[in-house]
Amino acid sequence: MTQKIVIHERHGALLDAEEVGTVFRLLSENLPGRTHNAKGPKGQRTPFRSAIACLLSAQSRDANTAKATEALFALADTPETILELGDDEIREAIRPAGLYNMKTKRIRALCETLLVEFGGTVPRTRAELMRLPGIGRKCADIVMHFVFDEAVIAVDTHVERVCRRTGLAQGVNAGKIAENLAGRAPDWALDEGHFWLIQHGKRTCIARAPKCPSCPVERHCLARRTA
Numbered sequence: 293m294t295q296k297i298v299i300h301e302r303h304g305a306l307l308d309a310e311e312v313g314t315v316f317r318l319l320s321e322n323l324p325g326r327t328h329n330a331k332g333p334k335g336q337r338t339p340f341r342s343a344i345a346c347l348l349s350a351q352s353r354d355a356n357t358a359k360a361t362e363a364l365f366a367l368a369d370t371p372e373t374i375l376e377l378g379d380d381e382i383r384e385a386i387r388p389a390g391l392y393n394m395k396t397k398r399i400r401a402l403c404e405t406l407l408v409e410f411g412g413t414v415p416r417t418r419a420e421l422m423r424l425p426g427i428g429r430k431c432a433d434i435v436m437h438f439v440f441d442e443a444v445i446a447v448d449t450h451v452e453r454v455c456r457r458t459g460l461a462q463g464v465n466a467g468k469i470a471e472n473l474a475g476r477a478p479d480w481a482l483d484e485g486h487f488w489l490i491q492h493g494k495r496t497c498i499a500r501a502p503k504c505p506s507c508p509v510e511r512h513c514l515a516r517r518t519a
């Protein structure tokens with residue numbers, strides 16, 4: 293019979309600085325790190341493509357985001373040319389990513405904002421990126437890290453879960469956790485940290501069935517402490 297794993301999430305509880313460093317070190321020793329040939333927003337070559345792919349990735353699997361992104365960019369791949377497309381053409385191209393009516397509106401709004409407020413060039417700062425419709429903290433951090441090579445850890449659903457359970461960082465939502473984590477992660481972990489945390493969340497610290505007995509950071513994880 294499979295043993296049921298019990299975890300106790302400790303809302304608001306944080307590891308101390310030394311343990312944060314230890315957890316990142318253990319993850320770095322046990323996981324491969326940067327994903328090459330990533331699908332979806334992380335695999336896009338230009339800031340514009342990355343921003344659009346990230347917008348499309350909301351509530352969509354990587355493979356479906358990749359299909360939608362490729363289909364849209366086969367039709368048009370600049371703000372100007374996308375705005376020349378009809379809504380039906382955009383909707384049909386991005387259908388695999390789901391929520392296509394809302395995403396079509398946001399793509400149009402993003403392209404318009406880029407042209408009107410930023411001269412057609414995707415901005416480099418988080419605050420400016422987050423002024424683009426459909427771009428929240430996670431997408432801004434993905435564009436900054438994966439396209440502009442900034443040292444930031446983007447917090448998606450896997451990273452958020454691992455942070456909450458271990459006590460690496462806390463916050464009321466992914467954006468607040470990203471802020472908290474930015475002030476707590478050691479500098480040497482910022483480049484690969486997103487990959488270690490996401491891989492750990494997908495392989496071991498799984499949402500419904502975490503594999504705590506084989507987890508490399510179990511000794512340090514607050515969700516596994518009984519006192």
Ligand code: SF4
Nearest residue numbers: 497502504507510513
């Ligand atoms: S980090 Fe490891 S020990 Fe902690 S809940 Fe996730 S799988 Fe379990």
